[in-house]
Amino acid sequence: MVATTLNHTFPFPVYAHAFNKDRTQIAVSPNPNLVYVYEITSGATWRLLDTLSEHDLLVTSIDWAPQTNRIVTCSQDKNAFVWDLDGSTGKWKPSLVQLRINRAATHVRWSPLENKFAVASGSRIVSICYFAEDNDWWSCSHLKGVKSTILSIAWHPNNVLLAVGSTDMKARVYSAFVKKFDSKPAPSGWGEKLPFNTLCAEYANPSGGWIHSVAFSPSGNALAFSGHDSSVNIAYPDSQTLQTVRCSSLPFLSLLFVNESKIVAAGHDCAPVIFEGSEQGWSQTKSLDTGKEKKSSSVVSAFNKFKSIDSHGTAEEADTSLNTIHQNIINDLRPYESAGDGILTCVSSSGLDGKIIVWNLVD
Numbered sequence: 001m002v003a004t005t006l007n008h009t010f011p012f013p014v015y016a017h018a019f020n021k022d023r024t025q026i027a028v029s030p031n032p033n034l035v036y037v038y039e040i041t042s043g044a045t046w047r048l049l050d051t052l053s054e055h056d057l058l059v060t061s062i063d064w065a066p067q068t069n070r071i072v073t074c075s076q077d078k079n080a081f082v083w084d085l086d087g088s089t090g091k092w093k094p095s096l097v098q099l100r101i102n103r104a105a106t107h108v109r110w111s112p113l114e115n116k117f118a119v120a121s122g123s124r125i126v127s128i129c130y131f132a133e134d135n136d137w138w139s140c141s142h143l144k145g146v147k148s149t150i151l152s153i154a155w156h157p158n159n160v161l162l163a164v165g166s167t168d169m170k171a172r173v174y175s176a177f178v179k180k181f182d183s184k185p186a187p188s189g190w191g192e193k194l195p196f197n198t199l200c201a202e203y204a205n206p207s208g209g210w211i212h213s214v215a216f217s218p219s220g221n222a223l224a225f226s227g228h229d230s231s232v233n234i235a236y237p238d239s240q241t242l243q244t245v246r247c248s249s250l251p252f253l254s255l256l257f258v259n260e261s262k263i264v265a266a267g268h269d270c271a272p273v274i275f276e277g278s279e280q281g282w283s284q285t286k287s288l289d290t291g292k293e294k295k296s297s298s299v300v301s302a303f304n305k306f307k308s309i310d311s312h313g314t315a316e317e318a319d320t321s322l323n324t325i326h327q328n329i330i331n332d333l334r335p336y337e338s339a340g341d342g343i344l345t346c347v348s349s350s351g352l353d354g355k356i357i358v359w360n361l362v363d
Helices: 302-312
Strands: 005-011 017-020 025-029 035-040 047-052 061-062 069-075 080-084 091-096 105-110 117-121 127-132 139-143 150-155 161-166 170-175 199-204 212-215 223-227 231-236 241-246 252-259 262-267 271-278 281-287 331-337 343-353 355-360
Touching: 017 331, 017 343, 025 061, 025 069, 035 069, 047 091, 069 105, 091 105, 091 139, 091 343, 105 150, 117 150, 127 161, 161 223, 170 212, 170 223, 199 223, 199 231, 199 343, 212 262, 223 252, 231 281, 241 271, 241 281, 252 343, 262 343, 262 355
Parallel strands: 017 061, 061 105, 150 212, 212 252, 252 331
Antiparallel strands: 005 355, 017 025, 025 035, 035 047, 061 069, 069 080, 080 091, 105 117, 117 127, 127 139, 150 161, 161 170, 170 199, 212 223, 223 231, 231 241, 252 262, 262 271, 271 281, 331 343, 343 355
C-alpha cells in the first residue's frame, strides 16, 4: 500500500509548488508564465483564488514564507517578485526585486528567518535579496565564484550559510551574511569568521555530472547533493568525509533530509526513494511508492480488439503507464509536515504529469 495522504492531478504540468503555513492553500507553476493560487478543499476539485501573472516566461521556482505569508517567485525572464496578500481584496500584489542578472533565474528560497531570500541563476551568481526600507524595494548583493549555471540552493539553519549546486559539477557552501539583517553565527565545521561571499566548502561530484539538488541536515552539520550521474553524496565538514551512493536508477532532481540519518530523493524515475546512513556510510533502502495494481487486460471487447489491430497491428493495445503514482518526472520535493527540530513526517512532490502527492514518511 502506498503511504500517501493527498493525491491531486492538475490538467497541466507542474514545474514548482509551495504550500502556505497551514497547508490550506497551494501555489503552483504551470506552463508558460503563470502561478495559480488554490484553496485546498475536501472535494475532488480545488478552488482557484488568484492568478499571479507578472512574469513573461516560465516560472522556475516558488517559495512561500510560513510566518510572513509572502510568496516569492522567479522565472526565466530574469526577474523575481515578492507577493503580499491584500487583506481587503484577497488578491496578491507583486513587488519587483532588483536581481541584476542577465540570464534566467532558476531557483529561489526564503531564509529560515524570512528576512531575506536567495535567487540562483544562469548568470553564475546568487542574488541574496533583502528589503531596503529607505528605497522601499527589494535589493540584493551577489555571491560570486561559481563557474556555471546554478541549479539549486539551500539555506543552513543558522540563516547565514547557503549551499549552492551548479552545472560545473560542484556543490559549494558560501556565507550569505548580511550585516544589517544577521547576527554572527556560532562557529561550526563550516568556519568561524564568515564575511559575505566567503567560500566555506567545495565538493566535486566524484563521478562528474551536474549538481541537481542540495540540502542541509536539520542540524546543519551535513550537506547532501545529488548529481546527474545518479549519485547522492553526503559531506561532513567536521570529519572532512564525503560519502557517495551510486544508484542504478535515473538521476534525482530534488532531495531533502528527513532527519540526521535519512534522506528522501526523487527525480527521473518518478518515485521517491529513501536513503539511510551516517558518517560511516549510506545506502538506498526503499521506495515510498510500492506500485499500483494494473487493470487486467485478459478480456477485450471485439470492437476494441479490431480497433487495436487496425491501429497497432496487435490484438491488444499495450499498457504504457508506469507502475508508479507519478507518471512523469518528479521535479520538486517540499517539506509538508514536521515533528519539530526540522524532522520531517511528510513531504510533497510535484511532477510534469500535473500531480501533487503528499507522502507519509512515518513507518
